[in-house]
Amino acid sequence: MNFNTDILTLFDKGWALVTAGDIEDFNTMTISWGGMGTLWNKPVCTVYVKPVRYTHEFMEANDYFTVSFFEEKYREALGILGSKSGRDCGKVEESKLTPVRIGENIVGFAQAFRTLVCRKIYRQDLDPAHMPEAVRERYYESEAPHTMYVGEIIGIG
Numbered sequence: 001m002n003f004n005t006d007i008l009t010l011f012d013k014g015w016a017l018v019t020a021g022d023i024e025d026f027n028t029m030t031i032s033w034g035g036m037g038t039l040w041n042k043p044v045c046t047v048y049v050k051p052v053r054y055t056h057e058f059m060e061a062n063d064y065f066t067v068s069f070f071e072e073k074y075r076e077a078l079g080i081l082g083s084k085s086g087r088d089c090g091k092v093e094e095s096k097l098t099p100v101r102i103g104e105n106i107v108g109f110a111q112a113f114r115t116l117v118c119r120k121i122y123r124q125d126l127d128p129a130h131m132p133e134a135v136r137e138r139y140y141e142s143e144a145p146h147t148m149y150v151g152e153i154i155g156i157g
């Protein structure tokens with residue numbers, strides 16, 4: 001497995017999709033917070049999903065998720081997937097991206113230039129008590145803090 005990238009801009013500037021569920025019943029959303037590295041001697045990808053997101057239900061219910069990266073030309077699609085909820089509409093059809101079944105309960109997208117297949121090995125709700133006050137006030141005044149999901153990267157496509 002190999003993935004050479006500028007990790008500090010990959011999520012922040014490039015955005016990504018985090019996807020969980022089965023091809024018959026999955027959800028996806030745009031993320032720009034995330035990271036990659038090592039935990040417990042495993043290669044990992046970490047994402048942060050707010051409990052209010054529909055995707056959160058799928059992250060909780062499934063053992064796997066994918067993180068997919070796209071070229072700039074798909075920015076509009078990622079804008080749709082990051083502003084509408086799968087709870088309310090068929091946003092994947094609207095985005096015109098093509099979901100693909102990678103395995104059992106593992107879904108990615110045909111247009112992604114890189115897809116990380118992750119096995120969920122840790123989850124934790126971020127604790128407001130351990131955040132800088134400015135962060136708490138800026139991001140969590142009205143909504144519960146993000147859940148952090150650490151996934152072991154078991155495949156890179």
Ligand SMILES: Cc1cc2nc3c(=O)[nH]c(=O)nc-3n(C[C@H](O)[C@H](O)[C@H](O)COP(=O)(O)O)c2cc1C
Nearest residue numbers: 030031032033049050053054055082083084085086
């Ligand atoms: C550029 C961008 C980055 C985002 N990053 C995150 C993120 O890291 N974590 C998060 O919980 N929501 C993030 N969001 C918001 C979700 O993508 C958005 O609320 C989405 O509509 C949720 O869809 P869902 O309800 O179908 O899960 C981001 C949105 C955009 C446009």
